[in-house]
Amino acid sequence: MEGSRLAHEFDHLHRFLLERAGVRGVLVRLDEAWKEVAARADYPPALRELLGQALAASALLTGNIRFAGSLSIQLKSAGALRLLFAQCDAGRVRGLAQWSGELPAPLRLDALPAPLLAVTLEPAGGPRQQGLIPVEDGSFAELIERYFERSEQIPTRILLAANGERCAALMLQRVAQGGGHAHPVDEDAWNRVLHLTATTTTAELLDLPAQTLLRRLYHEEALRLLQVEPLAFGCSCSRERVSAVPRSLGADEAKAAVQADGRIEVICEFCNSRYHFDRVDIAQLFHPAGPVPPSPRMH
Numbered sequence: 001m002e003g004s005r006l007a008h009e010f011d012h013l014h015r016f017l018l019e020r021a022g023v024r025g026v027l028v029r030l031d032e033a034w035k036e037v038a039a040r041a042d043y044p045p046a047l048r049e050l051l052g053q054a055l056a057a058s059a060l061l062t063g064n065i066r067f068a069g070s071l072s073i074q075l076k077s078a079g080a081l082r083l084l085f086a087q088c089d090a091g092r093v094r095g096l097a098q099w100s101g102e103l104p105a106p107l108r109l110d111a112l113p114a115p116l117l118a119v120t121l122e123p124a125g126g127p128r129q130q131g132l133i134p135v136e137d138g139s140f141a142e143l144i145e146r147y148f149e150r151s152e153q154i155p156t157r158i159l160l161a162a163n164g165e166r167c168a169a170l171m172l173q174r175v176a177q178g179g180g181h182a183h184p185v186d187e188d189a190w191n192r193v194l195h196l197t198a199t200t201t202t203a204e205l206l207d208l209p210a211q212t213l214l215r216r217l218y219h220e221e222a223l224r225l226l227q228v229e230p231l232a233f234g235c236s237c238s239r240e241r242v243s244a245v246p247r248s249l250g251a252d253e254a255k256a257a258v259q260a261d262g263r264i265e266v267i268c269e270f271c272n273s274r275y276h277f278d279r280v281d282i283a284q285l286f287h288p289a290g291p292v293p294p295s296p297r298m299h
Contacts, residue, residue, distance in 0.1 A: 010166065013063050013091075013229045014210045018172075019222035021189035026063030027210055028056050028169040028231070030093065036233035037095045038164065040269070046107040047081065047097050052162025053140050054086035055095045056169035059231055060158070061119065061144075062088045064171065069123035070236070077112035080104070092234025096269050110137050117143065148173070157194055161202045168205045172197060193221065239275050243285055246277055251286045255279070 010031035017024055034052055043051060054073050062071050070089035076082065080103050086095035109115055115135040122128050133147045141158040148156040155174040161167065174190050196217050204213055214223055245266045246254040257264050263276045277285070 011231045012210065013059055013231055014214070015063055015226040015228075016214060016218075017222075017224040017226065018193060018218050019224055021193045021218075021221045022175050023172050023190065023193050023221070024064075024175050025170065025172045025214075026060050027171075027214065028059045028063070029206075029210060030056055030059070030167045030231060031165070033093050033231055033233040034162070034167045035165070037093070040096060043097060044099070044103050046105060047084075047099060047103055048164070049162045050107060050140060051084060051086065051095055051097045052167035053160035053169070054084055055093055056162065056167040057140070057144060057158070057160055058086040058095070059088040059093055060169040060171050063229075064173070065121075067121070067123050067126075069121065069126070072120045072122070074116075074118050074120065075109070076116045078114040079112050081107070081112060088231075089234070089236055091229060091231050092236070093231055094233060094235050109135050109140065109143065119144075119147070155190060157197055159197065159200060159205055161205045163206060166206045170197070170200070170205060189221075193218070196221075243275075243277070246282060247285050251282075254282050254285070258282070 010029045011033050012029060014027040014029075015025070016027070030052075034055060037055055038048055038052065054075070058071055058073050061073075065071075068090065070087055072085065072087040074086075075084040080101045081097070081099050083096075083098040085097070087093065104111060109117070112135070117133040117135050118130050119133065120128065120130045131147065131151060133143050135143065136146070138146070139160075141160040145156045145158050148154045157172045159168075159170040161169075172193060200213070200217060204216075208216070211225065214225070243266075246257070246264050249257060254264065258279060259265070263278050264282065266275045266277070
């Protein structure tokens with residue numbers, strides 16, 4: 001019974017409204033899904049925390065939009081932190097980070113050389129959309145808040161937290177008044193909600209059951225719980241997609257990379273799935289109509 005309760009409390013996205021305050025919110029809690037991602041590499045503690053925050057944030061941002069497709073958060077730099085990537089696609093989350101050498105401590109994003117932070121939407125069957133977030137002084141959560149405030153003019157508050165066991169994210173956004181609220185919205189409502197939210201500890205955000213946390217914080221704001229959606233670790237890799245790795249080598253180098261067993265092995269960095277391409281497969285890859293993208297590694 002306890003295991004089933006915990007399974008419902010974590011690895012879920014919760015939408016809610018604070019009707020008295022005119023605020024909408026999303027709460028994400030990841031447990032098993034985060035452990036799957038964190039176990040893929042021996043991440044330094046500061047990088048593991050940042051990856052957990054990004055993973056929770058990628059799911060969090062899907063809670064505010066309605067579309068079929070994927071949302072990803074990507075951070076690149078010219079320094080020791082080369083890449084951080086987190087994605088949520090139809091309730092499946094995945095992520096990874098790549099680094100070389102020793103990471104700076106503390107890990108400040110604005111101190112990274114040539115940092116680039118982007119949020120990318122890839123709707124199923126629609127055009128890809130990307131928004132760049134200026135990397136300035138502030139936490140990862142504050143950078144995303146500023147992105148909403150500048151690009152969409154929506155007052156936003158975001159909390160992110162991660163440790164070795166769980167990661168979590170909470171987002172609050174002020175909605176336009178006059179939208180048929182059951183309760184009148186007073187002028188100080190947004191500041192009041194920010195004050196209540198500031199009382200949340202990292203431990204509460206990570207460990208308290210979702211309804212317990214939300215009711216503790218917002219019980220006087222006419223809290224209305226909406227949809228609860230499951231989240232799980234999942235990878236969108238496929239044989240067709242990983243075929244981009246040998247194709248990127250070119251025909252001659254791909255043939256030269258064939259191992260003694262007559263195959264090239266490609267391992268997905270997200271889920272460790274293994275794909276094999278023999279000489280016949282490689283020859284077929286270089287026909288004009290051959291397959292396309294992403295980015296695992298070759299062994």
